[in-house]
Amino acid sequence: MSSTQEHQEHLWGPVRWAENGAVRLAFDSLVEGADGEPLLMATGLGANRFWIPDGLCRLLAAQGFAVARYDQRDGGxxxxxxPTATRNPLSALFAKREEAYTAEDMADDTIAVMDALGWRSAHLLGVSLGGAVAQRVALRHPGRVRTLTTMAAVPGDVSGLRTMRYIRMSTLAKFARVRFPDTPDGAVAAGVAVSRLVASPNRPFDEQAAREAAERNADRGIHDQDAQSRQIGAQWHGPPISAVTRPTLVLHGADDPLIKPSAGKAIASRIAHARLVLLPRVGHEFPECAWHSVATEIRDLANSER
Known part of the structure; x- marks a missing residue:
């Protein structure tokens, strides 16, 4: 048994499964705070659910939340x-149509997980691609969303060329060049490389800590360009995000090297009464220095919904 599996048995419940048509979605729940208010987390492009720091999840539990997390389709x-014809995230971003599934399908995955958890409604926290998915859930299923927190994301209603204004294309190109053998060692090397790419340039990069984290979670999805292409190519056909009616918090790293802070500002400006919080010395990541602020802001948002 791996150290990750051993740790999960103590801190997280067993992996469970939700179904949306032919798609099965893996999820689990934090043991601590299980009687709290439901809070579901959605992860980023290619990343599995283990990228969300346990320490942040425990802080959220201490704030009164029952925390669950899931692997998006094509992840974890x-x-x-x-496979589809478009097999590179850069080209998938500019494809004229999706080939595998739609953004609506991914939003409905979130609801399938909530159904499997027995949650009629929940607070949502989406990170990066997960932030765009969470925005779309709030549009497509507003009655199921208590509050919406979107972090390090682009507006959920933009696609193709309109996305370029928010993405640092040089960093995305570096991601596209992250190629390592499809082995456990390759996944660890890719994890360190990705951690370096997304880190704030205004904090020293701790390569040893990044390597230890990658060894605990050798996630092949972060360099699976085929799967990432399908995720990024899923296009949204619904209403604009200005139609979101749920209480909304927009978090964004002030130093995000992948998604410009202007993306967070755009989301906050287009959703009525949304609160924008720029996190200092934070990149496209969840560093420990930001955990307390993130948990406190989400708690304050939930209090406003009551």
């Missing part, structure tokens, strides 16, 4: 779809 232990 969830269903991976067959």
């Amino acid at each position: 232990e969830s269903t991976h779809l067959p």
